Amino acid sequence: MPLRSLIKKKQDITMSIITNNHLRPGLQEQIAATKSGCTNCGECVRECAFLKKYGTPKSIADSFDAIDPKSLARSFECSLCGLCSVVCPEQLDLDGLFLEMRREAVDRGFGDYPEHSPLLTYERLGTSRRFSLYRLPQGCTTIFFPGCSLSGTRPDGVNRVFAELQKTDPTVGIVFDCCLKPSHSLGREQYTGAMFEEMNNWLVQQGVKEVLVACPNCQVMFTSLGQGLKVRTVWESLAESGLQPEGVSGTVTVHDPCVIRDAQPVHQAVRTLLNRQGLMVEEMPHSGRTTVCCGQGGAVNLLNPQLAASWGELRKREAAGRRIITYCAGCVQALGGHTPTNHLVDILFAPNQTLAGKKKGAGAPFTYLNRLRLKRAFKRKEGYAVTRERTFVPEQGQPKKRSWKPLIFLVLLVAAVAGVHLSGAAQYLQQEKLQALIASYGVLAPAIYILLYALAPVLFLPGLPITIVGGILFGPVWGVVYTITGATIGASLAFLVARYVARDWVAAKLTGPTWEKLDSEVAQHGWKVVAFTRLIPAFPFNLLNYAFGLTKVPFVHYMVATFVFMLPACIAFIVFSSSLLGLIKGKVSPTALLGIGLIVLVSLIPVVYRRFKGRQAAEAEAE
Ligand code: SF4
Ligand code: SF4
Incomplete structure (x- = not known):
């Protein structure tokens, strides 16, 4: 975001605080x-x-x-x-x-919080025209609301459950939409209320009286915000209908999702279905009303993964090697990273595969594809009297006004290309000629380049396009020298602004556990944290420079660590960029191959680090 917009936003926030105590x-x-x-x-x-x-x-x-x-x-x-x-x-x-x-x-x-944006995008897609679908047969009074997660991870499970529901009620309808639980948990009360109300009102107007949910979050939302709708889970419905799943023997344990810790009839229905299947259920110390969070509750996993993981580790200890069965697709995902976990639909409809550890849900991006395919399959089915896709967006959640920037950029690009050709400057698009032209400006060209690079982090401009230009214009050696110089100066300027010029403003922007953690890590490990974050891009680069200005790391330590540990990525991208024009013309030079190899190596650093940390955690757990 440009600096002016950030300052404006800060002023708006400050005003709202001053006027609202x-x-x-x-x-x-x-x-x-x-x-x-x-x-x-x-x-x-x-x-x-x-x-x-x-x-x-x-x-x-x-x-x-x-x-x-x-x-x-x-x-x-x-x-x-x-x-x-x-x-x-x-x-x-x-x-x-x-x-x-x-x-x-x-x-x-x-x-x-930027960390929440993937979750909110997920929710926004769920409520969008592209992903939502409402199909009600004539005389429909009950709908099945499978929810986003089950539809994405287990579309076959949704089909099987729906087929079972149709056996007892041929007029059951289906609704693919999002229950708005993410926005609800993130405190976006007005948006949640408006979106939920529109869905609720539409269903009631169509004569729907009962909602059968498969996800505990949907259950909570319909129970707490729903008006004129009876809410039950499909598990209660299937248990009452006498569903007799394929028999199997074994012992499992059950994780009751924390959001429905008080829904004792649901807990019982799930155990009834498992017992009917021939499975023995052994309870964990925390179950039913005293169940614990899986780690995804309140979207804590996005802001503080370590805190979230501590819940999963607790569950792993309590499960003590027994397979966990739960009835929330989100819980399966969270707990599955710690200990063998399956969804109830896995064991009900594929018991042997599940107990053999071979039944897994889909992960992103296939979850999105599954939802689109599921929607398409239901849209093609005959026998539905009412169909709708959701287009409603409340005032507060309106998508931002269309940005004309990409179009302007395209027009400028076309104009520049035309200008280059008409003026005869196309001859300079030979890399050697371009470099000769730049060399003819003497020290002015590198000075301007370094200045541009130095200002980029302060003004929140992306560095990669400038790096690519540097590689093309100055080649692999001088390109690295000028780029690392400019990048270090830019990072240092942002640091000094945060420390001495706009400390309060930066502190107000960088709130939340992520930045608090950075502060405490720097207090413990000093410049090593600077080195680490330059090698592992866990934070946005431009914000990070400002954030370090708020910590206690000495400026010289910060500057030296920044210079040294930004070098690997700088070398990789400059070497690659220096051969880019050749690559565009189809010429694969040894420099291009070297550049690609270096970029792969640099990209692997975070992967290797995560593996190393994972192994360390596993060893600590084993001890
Ligand atoms: S500290 Fe005790 S009294 Fe206070 S909220 Fe916790 S359990 Fe309740
Ligand atoms: S995370 Fe802790 S404080 Fe928050 S609701 Fe759960 S038990 Fe209570």
């Missing part, structure tokens, strides 16, 4: 209840890694400061799982407290 009524009530009700007994802290990090709910409520971005950011590390509320002797609504804190942050313009 009052908390949302819901948050005021929650904070008051927690302050007066919590006795600091520590029962909840013993169960929860988030509370172990931040203290008892009373201490969090006491220290809550709505104009401190760090305080606002804290609640986004809570999974909203509700275990604390269950174990609290005072029966406080603690997940409600943290959800209200998230909403407060969103109201104040602080809930916009």
